[in-house]
Amino acid sequence: MVSEKRLIDANEVCMYLSLGRNRGVEFARSIGAERKIGRRxxxxxxxxxxxxDKQAMEV
Known part of the structure; x- marks a missing residue:
């Protein structure tokens, strides 16, 4: 289950953010959430x- 893991793959990040694959991965990279482990x-x-959370506080 996605909620129990700290590091999630591209498909899970897209499900977690309710975004498509390209947009979800692009967003995660842009905020510095990408972690390289080997080639993965x-x-x-x-x-x-x-x-x-930070974005929600600024609204």
Whole structure:
């Protein structure tokens, strides 16, 4: 389940953000959530949550 993991793959990040694959990965990269482990790209859910929380506070 996505909510239990800290590092999630591209498909999971897109499901988590409710975005399409290209837009979800592009967004995660742009906020610095991408983590390279070997040749694999994973995305840090904590970074994504922190960014979204910060955006919510600015509104």
């Amino acid at each position: 790209s994973l995305y840090d859910k904590v970074v994504i949550d922190r960014y979204l």
